[in-house]
Amino acid sequence: MDKICVSLDIESTGLQSGVDEIIEVAAVKFRGSEVLDTFTQLVRPRHSVPLKVLRLTGINPDELQIAPRFNQIGREFAAFLGKHPLIGHSVSFDLTMLRAQGMHFSQPVYDTFEMATMLLPQVSAYRLSALAEHFRIDHPADHRALNDADVTRQVFLYLVRKLETMGLRELMEVNRLMEQTDWSSRDLVADILRSKASSAWNVERNALIGDSLKLRPADENGGQLKPTGDASPVSDATIAAMFAEGGPLSRSFTTYEQRPQQVQMAQAVREAFNNSDALLVEAGTGTGKSMAYLLPAAIYALRRGERVVISTNTINLQDQLFNKDIPDVQRMLAESPDLLGNGEHTFAAESLELRAQLLKGRSNYLCLRRFKGVLREDKLEPHEARALLKARLWLGSTTTGDRAELLLMEDEQRAWERINVTVDTCTGHRCPDFRDCFFFRARRQAETAHVVVVNHALLLADLAAQANIIPQYDHLIVDEAHNLEDVATDQLGFRIDQSTLLKFLNDIFVEQDQLPSGLLSEYQLSFRESAADPAERERADQLAADLRPLVEQARRATYDGFNQLMVFVAHEQNGAAGNDNRLRLTPAVRGKEEWAAIEGAWENVSLALREIGDRLGKFESLLLELEGADLLNYDELMLRVQWLKRFATDVRVQIGHIIFGDEATICWLTHDPVRATVALNAAPLSVADILQGQLFAEKQTSILTSATLSVSESFEYVKERLGLHEPEELRLDSPFDYEQQALVYIPSDIPEPSQRGYQQMVEDALIKLCTATGGRTLALFTANSALRQTYVGIQDALEAHEISVLGQGIDGSRRALLERFKEEPRTVLLGTTSFWEGVDVVGDALSVLVIVKLPFSVPTDPVFAARSEQFKDAFGEFSVPQSILRFKQGFGRLIRSRSDRGIVVVLDKRLTSKKYGQQFLQSLPPTTVRTGTLKQLPGLAARFLKVEQQ
Secondary structure: OOOEEEEEEEEEOOOOEOOEOEEEEEEEEEEOOEEEEEEEEEOOOOOOOOHHHHHHHOOOHHHHHOOOOHHHHHHHHHHHHOOOOEEEOOHHHHHHHHHOOOOOOOOOEEEHHHHHHHHOOOOOOOOHHHHHHHOOOOOOOOOOHHHHHHHHHHHHHHHHHHHHOOOHHHHHHHHHHHOOOOOOOHHHHHHHHHHHHHHHHHHHHHHHOOOOOOOOOOOOOOOOOOOOOOOOOOOHHHHHHHHOOOOHHHHHOOOOOOOHHHHHHHHHHHHHHHHOOEEEEEEOOOOOHHHHHHHHHHHHHHHHOOOEEEEEOOHHHHHHHHHHHHHHHHHHHHOOHHHOOOOOOOOOHHHHOOOEEEOOOHHHEEOHHHHHHHHOOOOOOHHHHHHHHHHHHHOOOOOOOEHHHOOOOHHHHHHHOOOEOOOOOOOHHHOOOHHHOHHHHHHHHHHOOOEEEEEHHHHHHHHHHOOOOOOOOOEEEEOOHHHHHHHHHHHOOEEEEHHHHHHHHHHHOEEEOOEEEOHHHHHHHHHHOOOOOHHHHHHHHHHHHHHHHHHHHHHHHHHHHHHHHHHHHHHHHOOOOOOOOEEEOOHHHHOOHHHHHHHHHHHHHHHHHHHHHHHHHHHHHHHHHOOOOOOOOHHHHHHHHHHHHHHHHHHHHHHHHHHHOOOOEEEEEEEEOOOOEEEEEEEEOOOHHHHHHHOHHHOOEEEEEEOOOOEOOEOHHHHHHHOOOOOEEEEEOOOOOHHHHEEEEEEOOOOOOOOOOHHHHHHHHHHHHHHHHOOOEEEEOOOHHHHHHHHHHHHHHHHOOOOEEEEOOOOOOHHHHHHHHHHOOOEEEEEOHHHOOOOOOOOOOOOEEEEOOOOOOOOOOHHHHHHHOOOOOHHHHHHHHHHHHHHHHHHOOOOOOOOOOEEEEEOOOHHHHOOOHHHHHHOOOOOEEEEEOOOOHHHHHHHHHHHHHO
């Protein structure tokens, strides 16, 4: 670019324009790579600056006190910006804050964040610092405005060069889509295209010829996974050798040290495979359970030529297994052929290749056929054009087609639903793009793999729909197994609202502004040039004529049914305590006089859906007869009719369970008073029989593991919840020395959570404790409202001691909060649900863990309430064990290595005042537990942590 541009950045006290204030402005004026001038100025705010902002920016508060107000420097700053194009990273925030000060902008504006999400798919993050690292640009640690403005300038130049090096045809396609977006940089792309077209037409005219979608070929494993015929067991000597000092693990990792617990677990996994057993393993933090199950599973799979499926709950563990642990195992096994033989023969070199594949559900993969179809559309919504643009530029580099590689904003994620693989649009091997299809490519690779890594959601969805996305397998390992019941409940459940049901009806037929759309108007295109005879066309037309009034009848019945539900649930919840928007449908609720009218209304919906399903079935039969009649897009039409028929049947059955009741199903209504909507929900009363009958009983080997599976040293609760019959059991303590490394402290003089004064004492305790320890604290809450109330209550007091407070849902994403927490020691991080597990902070950054309240489920939760009724002592047999498992997950956040040291403070004296409290404590690793007053806590914590610093 040869025009003068200005990159700018501001620093502020927060993220709310009109509330927060600018504290620094900076800009860099440049032409190409030449910096022409710079501008930087601190701005004195009217209110104090939060400590976390001062730390993030490195700004000296004393310098702010003598800085001018914005109105004193605004005119000079505006003159510097002039009418030149402006560049910023997430620049809309900067401009919004400046507009709040009275500045106006009419020049072009280019956002490097938007440009990077388009031009740099698959980068790990799009923060300015991450992009600087990607382009190897020096970026000072302090987030000062001038530093960030100059880094933004350099990032912008890299992104412009990327646009300028595109082929002409690709740039033309990018420009066509950009014109339909609301991105500010669309003018920039148009300028680059004009320049390129005028100067490079003769050189690049061949780029206009041929298909513009250039896909990156994937390295596909050849052939199916075939049994080797070797049925010999994996010996204990083989496993012992893998984990021995001087063995493959020791040679691969310089920091490796043999852990008896890890070897014991690996041997138990080996025996489970050899004996076709079910196995439950609780492996304490630091055991190294991933490698303990991966190595024996891999050796067994390689030796026999059989498939092992590993299911995890979190993306972090999925990524760690597939991108780190499995490659380590592949390398170790390839380098240790002598350990893989059965004593009678050794493996051929080509047999040493352990093949692995990551597999996700259909909706995660881009559908090439649907993508091309939408790409050809002339009119797109801005969010659709943005999503298509990102996908278009990503296709040249991806080998997976997995949406996780793309950063899609909230509205762009809706557009993804138009271009992903779905059950009702996928024609399988009859699709013209079948060979290149990302979903079937992953499926083919999974069929050749010894190890397939999935998540719990796919494992259970595949089971529920019998979709066979996961290739046939006889061996299953479930990691993070403590989450399995909740995921099964979700995946085997059902939810529908008015908009979803109306969309289904609109997909069949709708007429708006005298323009009909849906199946009943579009099927005629398929028949127009076909070989179908007049009688067959007349049958199709008659079926369509019969369906149209049925669709309208169902639409009226749907409006009536949901309106009656809305009135009913609003009346039931009127004056109800709390913010719970769920109403469980019990026999007592259904027995109310008003419910009879609701049943009548939904009977009308059910009858209409039955008739619609019947007519669609006849349409399907007609299409089956016309398979050879050359109907246009025959496969897509058939798939669409089959899916609509199946939806009509499934919804009718599920709604029947909800409205009229079903003993095996938990049913409830969800009311959103703000949007004035209501949804019908259902979940299985128990998943145990389903998991046992359809999953565990079907597998030769089922291994379930987690750091938290036992309650009071027993697996009975988990076995009952998951339906696992008579498994082998193994409990392994953590190799960490909790008695020396950790201390649990329970205040004796704090009120119980339900008593008056509790919240105030929580805030006072956190202020004094965190002041004494210098921050380094993670506080876990069970409710967002309590977290926010505490955040407000402790922030000012702790900042007075130069300790910053970060809150989940307040100060950024989960990932950003954890990064800042690790980088800034004098910090207190307040987290709720997702912070109770999966947080791994090693070292001094996390030295104090505060569990504010025992994590009992909300009693009014419909699923919890219904399942509680299955117990004689619901609290003791169900609520307490469930809470203990969550409590153990939270406790596990503190000690993450042998050198860690810290204190766990539980601000819930029910641990000592209630009989069940001992069960919580007995479920923890052997740890020193102390009780005392809140006054004693700060000094005790300071002394305990001081030992670590000596």
